[in-house]
Amino acid sequence: MRSLVLRAARDLFDERGYEQVSTREIAGRAGVTQALVFRHFTTKANLFVEAAYRPFYDFIADYVRHWSERGHGIGSPEQDTLDFVGGLYTLLLNNHKLLLTLPGGPSSGSNELRVRAHAFLQEALDDLEREIKTELAVQGTQIADVALAVRFTVSLVYGATVLDEVLYPAGRQRPSRQHVIEEMAGFVLRGARYAGSDARPAEPQA
Known part of the structure; x- marks a missing residue:
């Protein structure tokens, strides 16, 4: 029953966004009572957060669990970043319609929705941040700010997905999905390594 409700909610939120969908409509499409x-x-608000953010949350949780079970200091940063960026990009592309409702959902909805959505997402991001800190400690690697690096990476992939049709309009040659993933992963790695180095841009001459 739960899966039926989530599927119905996701479809309706896809179509019309958070504000324009009622729980009565969701129940009707799922074939259950509103009480259920x-x-x-x-x-x-809880239903929206589960429908909209659960796939993202589960992806982060699965990635962290796999990383923890494999052991730290074993894989390569390049492959780990490529796997994360590629998996997240594919997930978000597959939920592209719902993504378009998210910026206007928690920001324009009730305070309960904002609080619930923020807490749900922060839990996933905090888990990922802790895992990366452990990995970096084992490797003896430093970057300037792990918390920001995690959030910048997610923002980059999210933005590339939301703006997909703007970035690659019809009629223009579109790069392959794999090429986009590889370039984003490389961008993340180069940025993190620069931020963690002792090098700083030269001061402009007076």
Whole structure:
């Protein structure tokens, strides 16, 4: 039943966004009663967060769990970054329609929705941040600010997905998905390495 409600909610939020969809409509499309929807999700805000953000949360959780089980200091930063960027980019592309509702969802919805969405996402990002800090400590590698590096990376992939049709309009040659993934991963690695180095840009001459 839960999966039916989430699928119905995701489809309806895809179509019309958070504000224009009622829990009654979601229940009707799922073929259940509205009471059952509230029994499982309590509020519409909780339902939206589960429908919109759960795939992202699960991706982060699976990535962190795999990394932890494999052991730290074993893989290469290049492959780890490529796997993360590629997996996240593919996930977000596959949920592209719902992505377009997210910037206007938590920001324009109720305070409950904003609080719930922020807490849900921060938990996933904090878990990823802790895992990366452990990996860097084992490798003896430093970057300037792990918390920002994690969030910049997610922002880069999210932005590239949301702006996909603007960046690659119809009629122009489009790079392959793999090429985009490789370039984004390289961009992340080069930025992190620069930030963690002792090198600083030269001061402009007076």
